[in-house]
Amino acid sequence: MACTGQSASQYVEGARRHLVNGLQSLSIILENLFQQEVLCEEEVSKIQAEKDDFDKRRQILDKVIKKGDGACYEFLRIIDKTRQRTLGKPSLENVGFDLHYWISCYPFREDTKMDNKYLQGMVNLYFILCVMTVLIYELRTYLPEEKVQISPSDLMKKNNTILLVGKSGIGKTAVAHEMWRQWAERHDTELDYMLYFDMRGASHFTTAMKLQDLLFNEFSQSDEDRDEVLRDIMKNSEKVTMIFDGVSDLHSSSVVQRLVKKDLLPDAKIIITCRPDDEEDIEDDLPENFLRVEVKGFSEQTIRTYLSENLGEEHKQVVNNLELFTLCHVPMYALMVVVCFSSKTQPCTITELYINIVRFCLQKNSKTRERFLNSYIKTEGEKILALAKAAFDATERKSVILTGLGCEDTCVCPFLKTLNIKVAPTDTETTSAFLHYTMQEFFAALWLLKNPRQMKDVLQSCEEYLFEVDCSDTLGRNRWCFSGTKTPLPLSASNHCRNSITLAKACICFETNG
Numbered sequence: 001m002a003c004t005g006q007s008a009s010q011y012v013e014g015a016r017r018h019l020v021n022g023l024q025s026l027s028i029i030l031e032n033l034f035q036q037e038v039l040c041e042e043e044v045s046k047i048q049a050e051k052d053d054f055d056k057r058r059q060i061l062d063k064v065i066k067k068g069d070g071a072c073y074e075f076l077r078i079i080d081k082t083r084q085r086t087l088g089k090p091s092l093e094n095v096g097f098d099l100h101y102w103i104s105c106y107p108f109r110e111d112t113k114m115d116n117k118y119l120q121g122m123v124n125l126y127f128i129l130c131v132m133t134v135l136i137y138e139l140r141t142y143l144p145e146e147k148v149q150i151s152p153s154d155l156m157k158k159n160n161t162i163l164l165v166g167k168s169g170i171g172k173t174a175v176a177h178e179m180w181r182q183w184a185e186r187h188d189t190e191l192d193y194m195l196y197f198d199m200r201g202a203s204h205f206t207t208a209m210k211l212q213d214l215l216f217n218e219f220s221q222s223d224e225d226r227d228e229v230l231r232d233i234m235k236n237s238e239k240v241t242m243i244f245d246g247v248s249d250l251h252s253s254s255v256v257q258r259l260v261k262k263d264l265l266p267d268a269k270i271i272i273t274c275r276p277d278d279e280e281d282i283e284d285d286l287p288e289n290f291l292r293v294e295v296k297g298f299s300e301q302t303i304r305t306y307l308s309e310n311l312g313e314e315h316k317q318v319v320n321n322l323e324l325f326t327l328c329h330v331p332m333y334a335l336m337v338v339v340c341f342s343s344k345t346q347p348c349t350i351t352e353l354y355i356n357i358v359r360f361c362l363q364k365n366s367k368t369r370e371r372f373l374n375s376y377i378k379t380e381g382e383k384i385l386a387l388a389k390a391a392f393d394a395t396e397r398k399s400v401i402l403t404g405l406g407c408e409d410t411c412v413c414p415f416l417k418t419l420n421i422k423v424a425p426t427d428t429e430t431t432s433a434f435l436h437y438t439m440q441e442f443f444a445a446l447w448l449l450k451n452p453r454q455m456k457d458v459l460q461s462c463e464e465y466l467f468e469v470d471c472s473d474t475l476g477r478n479r480w481c482f483s484g485t486k487t488p489l490p491l492s493a494s495n496h497c498r499n500s501i502t503l504a505k506a507c508i509c510f511e512t513n514g
């Protein structure tokens, strides 16, 4: 369906008939077109004034196509980012033309940018080892693009309900806290309210809870003050902002659900953060004009700034290690990389760094105190090993798609992102993949350590490939190298080679640690 020679406007025009029938959540499209300065306020109001959705869709498409390639490109981008809502669920009526498939085929510019980088890398490295370019390309695709589309201070100015969506550890809470901080540090003298509720593992948000319980159970005041504050909040709900951080299910707390639905405090601004898995359920309760913002983690430049501010000169060692560098696009992983690199008294091996990442993620996700973490890991050992087995099996299949994992295994979600794969026109299969490929390698290695009989087979299968084992610590000391090489490496085996390296790394660390 995709033809890379087509311009953006040809691409939109080609699907115009289907878009006129299939576009949904038009207010989201209009809001985004306005924000991207494709349509001005007057044009948006005129479209909104059209009598029915069919005419609105027609108007949107005509205007965008008339404005040319740039406008069509932005339009495609918006549809791509908001496809779950703007293209809705594929229906039987659309079986002949799948808009989801159509948009996924469009070659957006960053892909082209990546292709350029990829090609440049090929030229430079071709004579050294062509396989390495593929690895660099694969790893670079983890990094989100540079352009920040909306900042926490922009979000503060919006009046819509805001849904902040993002993978585990990607920085949703950090964005919410930043907004809270900015609110606290303003110099406005006018009285308003910004209330933050941590919803993770929130068993205390019961279905029977009332608004006053929600407001005052945590922030206790004298009874008299409570009544006065409650009256003020009810009377001036436009002065209230509420952040519900880490929502997974709105049904467990009817008061929160009613606030989100605007049944209570109709003019209050609501900000919700959630992981992608929970988004669909939450959206059912949101008002039509809600603003969805995806938190994508650190871009290449942000990783550099973060590392150099926290590690000084040392940061170059991480920057020069593509695997660690791209791992840092998840701020939670970046934090642990910094902690491990900066502990000069006890530098860790790369494997220890990953162990610290895993322990930190488990602790953060379960809210376990550090001193109880070991017993928590023991209790959840079976689930962690099931994840390790899934990682090993996928690695053997040379795949990043994990199978055989129950979605109820919440203790391992901080390492995963969900993938919805369309298996039939009316059926979608949900699977998962690691947030970063090297985490899969680490867990696969863990599985192998627990099943040492398989180790020999794995190491034997490595013999065919370029094989270098790096057991350096994070400061680059004590580097051990093995190499046994048969080149050229077949491209399809590149992943296998990298897996073997990490598997072997872990094996050797295991042996040295006894």
Ligand SMILES: Nc1ncnc2c1ncn2[C@@H]1O[C@H](COP(=O)(O)OP(=O)(O)OP(=O)(O)O)[C@@H](O)[C@H]1O
Pocket: 166, 167, 168, 169, 170, 171, 172, 173, 174, 175, 246, 274, 275, 331, 332, 333, 335, 365, 414
């Ligand atoms: N912009 C940032 N700058 C510096 N550190 C950050 C930033 N964003 C996140 N972090 C760090 O990454 C860690 C994880 O971030 P955060 O808790 O915001 O993730 P999250 O998306 O809310 O994750 P989860 O869905 O698991 O709750 C935090 O410990 C925080 O210190």
